[in-house]
Amino acid sequence: MTDAKAPQSIWPDIPEPLMPYSPAVKAADWIFVSGQLASDFKTGIAPEARAANPNLVDELALQSRYVMETLKRTIAAGGADIAKDVVRIWQWFPWDTPTYEQFEKGDCWPGLSITPYLDVRNDYIFEPRPASTAVSIRALPVRKARIEVDMIAIADGGASIGIDAPAGVPMPLAGYSPALRRGDWIFLAGEVPTDWIGDYGEARAMGEPSALAKAARVNPYVWYGSSIEAQTDYTLSKLAAIAEAAGSSLARAVKADVYIGHPSDYAGMDRVWKRWFPNNPPARCVIPYMGLGTMGSRIEIAFTLLADDSKLTIQRIETSDAPEPSSHEPQAVKVGNFLFLSQQMACDSRGALAEGMLRHPEFPWYGLPGKNQMRYMLKNVAAICEAGGTQLENVVRRACFHDEGDHFADSIDEWAAHFPGVKPASTTMKIGGPLVVPGANALLDLIAYVPD
Secondary structure (H helix, E strand, O other), rough: OOOOOOOOEEEEOOOOOOOOOOOOOEEOOEEEEEEOOOOOOOOOOOHHHHHOOOOOOOHHHHHHHHHHHHHHHHHHHHHOOOOEEEEEEEEEEEEEOOOOHHHOOOOOOOOOHHHHHHHHOOOOOOOOOOOOEEEEOOOOOOOOOOOOOEEEEEOOOOOOEEEEOOOOOOOOOOOOEEEEEOOOOOEEEEEEEEEOOOOOOOOOOOOOOOEEEEHOOOOOOOOOOOOHHHHHHHHHHHHHHHHHHOOOOOHHHHEEEEOOOOOOHHHHHHHHHHHEEEEEEEEEEEOOOOOOOOOOOEEEEEEEEOOOOOOOOOEEEEEOOEEEEEEEOOOOOEEEEEEEOEEEEOOOOOOOOOOOOOOOOOOOOOOHHHHHHHHHHHHHHHHHHOOOOHHHEEEEEEEEEEOOOHHHHHHHHHHHOOOOOOOOOOEEOOOOOOOOOOOOOOOEEEEEEOOO
């Protein structure tokens, strides 16, 4: 007998993607939706998403409406409603800034406006709005694409409960829920170290105008203090208060998505992480070169939590058949029917690139680093999945962050070869710089289904 809750591909009446992925995958009432772009996958940007006269119609608004219509049909094909069943949403905006040099100086401000997108999104998703993350990246896989959106929805027949920011925690400006509860699960939106006011409009500004909360700043006139550590600490304090207001705590964190500017910010972030999570940290993915939505911010953090009254248990997964993480996260966390994996790169337990992952410098025409690195990562993922009671073929969601994208073709070919059946929902983008592990050309963020 076929398990009715086993992963199932969802193929709605939308343009068929060029890449080997399912538009969405449904498992255990969760719907994982691939990143959607305003493309017909034949000519590039779909004709109806192009502006005949860009002075009369906003191009981002046109593409956003096309994307939201595609998402609406996809989620409906999975038995859910985009207006009320989406619990987590990611929005990726390609932009030319910050440059590599700006990131190196701690500047993560892209200087773009996403208001046209937000106006369109509000026509499709009603209150309570899902937990949200919006960042800029370097490029998307379709030329002239202005936005990519992926989602998680839950088709359990229930209702979501939105939780406002508690007293003392600034409320975000973009109209999303700081926390959203659906059954056993609580989803915290991406938080940045801002008070959402900063120096804007003040008669006296602290240096350059900034939205950074004072608690997240360091004194520029002394030798002491670490900006990334102050920002990480303040952001986690905001998230802890929101989690408590939602009926949970960071001790119940299952998965963390962390977005930073320059890879060198990783070490300072991890030092603070160890103080907040001395034992049993959540699964974690840390992605660099992310353009953030408030000037001065160098980090954004989002969490998936279990509610305090949930009967589900949190299990950290460890196996000696895959490299031990070189920083403060487990290999994976298992809760109910899902396995949340920590970041995967082609590295060893020291955090250094594994042997054989690059072309030999004396033989530059030989070898396929994208294929080799993807094969290495998936071997480790398979071992972690097995330790967590599932298998590689049950991966349901994949987000892949490429450095410059030069090795995308052989990388995706290797990926597809491991999924002859249901192909995971997928989102792919270029971050435009070296990953935290020098020489790694891709980072994977994965969720797998665990059968009963």
